[in-house]
Amino acid sequence: MFRMPLLSFLTVTCRVGTVIPRKYFHSAILCQKYSLCPRDLTPDKFCQTPTNPLFKFCSARTISVSATMRYEGIQSYYDFKNFSTDQLKKDAQKLIDDAKAVYDAVGSVDKEKVTFDNVIQPLLDIERESYTRGVALQLPSMVALDKDLRDASSEAEKQLDEFSVEMSMRKDIFDNLVVFSLTDEAKALDAELTRYVEKSVTDGKRNGLHLPEAKRLEIKDIKKRISELGVNFNKNLNEDTTSLSFEESELSGVPEDLVKSFDRDESGKCVVTMKYPHFFPVTRKCNNPKTRFTMEKTYQSRCMAENTAIIEEIVELRRQQAEILGYADHATYIQEVRMAKNPETVHKFLGELSSKVQQLWKDEQAVMMEMKKAEAAELGFEYSGKLDFWDFRYYMAMVEEKQYAVDQEKLKEYFPMEVVTAGLMDIYQKILGLKFTKVEGGEVWHEDVEMWKVEDQASGDDVGYFYLDLYPRDGKYGHACMMQLQPGCLDRLGKRQKSVVVMLTNFSKPTKEKPSLLDHKEVETYFHEFGHVMHGICSQTNTSRFFGTNVERDFVEAPSQMLENWVWEEESLRLMSGHYKDGSALPKEMLDKLVASKNANAGGFNLRQVFLATFDQRLHSSKTKVDTAQLIKDTYKEIVGIDTIPGTNFAAIFGHLVGYDAQYYGYLWSEVYSQDMFATRFAKEGVMNLKTGLDYRNIILKPGGSIDGVDLLKNFLGREPNQEAFLRSKGLAL
Numbered sequence: 001m002f003r004m005p006l007l008s009f010l011t012v013t014c015r016v017g018t019v020i021p022r023k024y025f026h027s028a029i030l031c032q033k034y035s036l037c038p039r040d041l042t043p044d045k046f047c048q049t050p051t052n053p054l055f056k057f058c059s060a061r062t063i064s065v066s067a068t069m070r071y072e073g074i075q076s077y078y079d080f081k082n083f084s085t086d087q088l089k090k091d092a093q094k095l096i097d098d099a100k101a102v103y104d105a106v107g108s109v110d111k112e113k114v115t116f117d118n119v120i121q122p123l124l125d126i127e128r129e130s131y132t133r134g135v136a137l138q139l140p141s142m143v144a145l146d147k148d149l150r151d152a153s154s155e156a157e158k159q160l161d162e163f164s165v166e167m168s169m170r171k172d173i174f175d176n177l178v179v180f181s182l183t184d185e186a187k188a189l190d191a192e193l194t195r196y197v198e199k200s201v202t203d204g205k206r207n208g209l210h211l212p213e214a215k216r217l218e219i220k221d222i223k224k225r226i227s228e229l230g231v232n233f234n235k236n237l238n239e240d241t242t243s244l245s246f247e248e249s250e251l252s253g254v255p256e257d258l259v260k261s262f263d264r265d266e267s268g269k270c271v272v273t274m275k276y277p278h279f280f281p282v283t284r285k286c287n288n289p290k291t292r293f294t295m296e297k298t299y300q301s302r303c304m305a306e307n308t309a310i311i312e313e314i315v316e317l318r319r320q321q322a323e324i325l326g327y328a329d330h331a332t333y334i335q336e337v338r339m340a341k342n343p344e345t346v347h348k349f350l351g352e353l354s355s356k357v358q359q360l361w362k363d364e365q366a367v368m369m370e371m372k373k374a375e376a377a378e379l380g381f382e383y384s385g386k387l388d389f390w391d392f393r394y395y396m397a398m399v400e401e402k403q404y405a406v407d408q409e410k411l412k413e414y415f416p417m418e419v420v421t422a423g424l425m426d427i428y429q430k431i432l433g434l435k436f437t438k439v440e441g442g443e444v445w446h447e448d449v450e451m452w453k454v455e456d457q458a459s460g461d462d463v464g465y466f467y468l469d470l471y472p473r474d475g476k477y478g479h480a481c482m483m484q485l486q487p488g489c490l491d492r493l494g495k496r497q498k499s500v501v502v503m504l505t506n507f508s509k510p511t512k513e514k515p516s517l518l519d520h521k522e523v524e525t526y527f528h529e530f531g532h533v534m535h536g537i538c539s540q541t542n543t544s545r546f547f548g549t550n551v552e553r554d555f556v557e558a559p560s561q562m563l564e565n566w567v568w569e570e571e572s573l574r575l576m577s578g579h580y581k582d583g584s585a586l587p588k589e590m591l592d593k594l595v596a597s598k599n600a601n602a603g604g605f606n607l608r609q610v611f612l613a614t615f616d617q618r619l620h621s622s623k624t625k626v627d628t629a630q631l632i633k634d635t636y637k638e639i640v641g642i643d644t645i646p647g648t649n650f651a652a653i654f655g656h657l658v659g660y661d662a663q664y665y666g667y668l669w670s671e672v673y674s675q676d677m678f679a680t681r682f683a684k685e686g687v688m689n690l691k692t693g694l695d696y697r698n699i700i701l702k703p704g705g706s707i708d709g710v711d712l713l714k715n716f717l718g719r720e721p722n723q724e725a726f727l728r729s730k731g732l733a734l
Helices: 085-107 115-136 147-168 171-181 191-206 213-240 255-260 276-285 289-300 306-325 330-335 343-377 389-403 409-414 417-432 520-538 558-568 570-575 587-599 602-619 628-640 666-685 691-699 709-717 725-730
Strands: 062-066 241-248 269-272 435-440 450-456 464-468 481-486 499-504
Touching: 085 115, 085 147, 085 171, 115 147, 115 171, 115 191, 115 450, 115 464, 147 213, 147 289, 171 191, 191 417, 191 481, 241 499, 241 666, 255 276, 269 276, 276 289, 276 389, 276 628, 289 389, 306 330, 306 628, 330 343, 330 558, 343 570, 343 602, 343 725, 389 409, 409 520, 409 587, 417 520, 417 570, 417 691, 464 520, 499 520, 499 725, 520 558, 520 691, 558 587, 558 666, 558 691, 570 587, 602 666, 666 691, 691 709
Parallel strands: 062 435, 464 499
Antiparallel strands: 241 269, 435 450, 450 464, 481 499
16 A cells, blocks of 8 residues: 655645555555655665575665655654754645745746746656655654644644645646746647646636636635544544454453463453554454454454544545546546546446355355254354454465465474565565665664665666654554655756655564564565565656656556465465474465465455445435445445444545545456556566566556556556456456
8 A cells, every 4th residue: 555645735636645555455446645756665674694594585785864864855853852842843834835826827827928047947846855855744643653643743744734725726836837838838849748738727616716716715714624534534543543452362262472471451351453464463363252252343343433523524525526526436536537437437347246256155155054063062062154344354364274275373493584684685576676774873763663775777877765653652543554754756957856654563573582573465565565665666657746656546556466476386485484493494285275365255355356346436426425335235245245233434444435436446447457468577577576567667657657557567568557466367268
């Protein structure tokens, strides 16, 4: 998932503080917030000693910097441990003042004197600068240790969002953009700048700047309110610390080392949080259905009172805005500028896929029901004759273990964080022609965070930096995402800036007894998120508007999804695995069984994705006020065939609804392209083929959003994209 900051104070069309979940039932994949960019990444100390078998794949070096040295080209300060709330507030106000001065100047240019130099260039400069300065003010709300600083960051984000709404509704600037777009000077611009002008004018129209003043004021008020509500929605989730206490006997089946790691309450019970490293192992492995029910009900009802009210108000405001702008509904408004173009296309895509995977799910359910019946007799609980909501993850895990003999707990021993990270970095360096060097003594916000420098392998040129923040802590963003901190576009002098990226995840922390061990799904998540990081690192556009992951939202996941294939290939799996005790290789039998399990539960998993996308579409196509809990309940029952838990509302924790609205279908949609790219090029030419990797880097990643996604695909594939590889990857007939 990538998370987006604010691309431009002028482009608040469907931006508004957002977060994007990962493709698993539980995660967040990509995020978009206030400058329309992705986020952060951070490993531990793994790339330093080649004598240790755990680190044999690491090819990175280590460099040190002094505490006073400003790293080459990094414009913002990220050591939030030494950052005050007062300074953050001052910086936010200074950014607003600086930006307003530029916008006032552009808006005041006489229509007869409009030129590139007095309208377009100032906008390009302030967009680039406000992007970097703004995201540095937003990041503390997601990662800072100090709650006061996190709160101040959230408030600054609201302030900046409100300002961005104001600027996005500047008719004087819009009028000057329209005037410039009709000049001979505009017609002589290069392709990227022409695209910039055209999309700026389109964004203005989508903001209603062509409408009468009364309508514009109404839209502005709606945008401000949506923005404020979106920040509150995300803050509630980030600050949530819900936990439950269980006796050890209630956690039967949960890995012993995890049970031992739980904190204890005053009565000696295990304290189980709703963070990923606790929630998923318990719901996948605990054979006590009452415990799973309690975990799922608690998880699904987090922030329910406050966030249900928030999201339902946001949805109603979006509906009102679409109506004022002349669109049938919010989904139509959003998809107009996506690859899908309209809700009819999305509905057809989801419907056809659903019908294809229903038979798979029917067969999978029959197997799970037999497992549940046998276990009920063995453990002595009442057999209900149906799959319950709290059975979904549990029996999926059992299918993997019993049908494919994939024991995720045993498998985890071969995926210690240090080995996975070293292998992952080795793979990305080799296929993309890059070199990573760990920076010691860098400006970071927590001791777990690592900073890495990236260079081009062939030329030795500095490309940029990325940060890795891999482990959970109170107040930290709770999912997995990447965020662009600084775009590697051209500065005001025409010199290329360094790209700076951060990746945030919540993998289990190492203990005294064991390092952090990842299950294979987490390895896939890691590989996916790092793919977003590479998109941000490898992009080279002239403007910040089109840099990195600023592509069509229903294409943005494709580059990272394509790279997930590496965690299913023997050659690459060998590079990222090794037993945590002695570095011994993943046994061939275990590896073969893992690869064979790729399509295990494909029906259930993909139907759940169809459910989430369909709920999102229905929510944003409604012509009247929506009861989100009822819509969740009805849609889940219709598509997956299972009842949700009474007293819960997944919509209250569905982070994609804030910033990825009417766009969740994009995960499945973009997978069509990701599988086509992999099958057509890498599967045939070699997963470690440097030439293919460089084509991918230069044709798909480098242009960012300066070229339409479909044209990027055609350039890489040498033909029009199609669904064949996608359907085969799901185990479906063509």
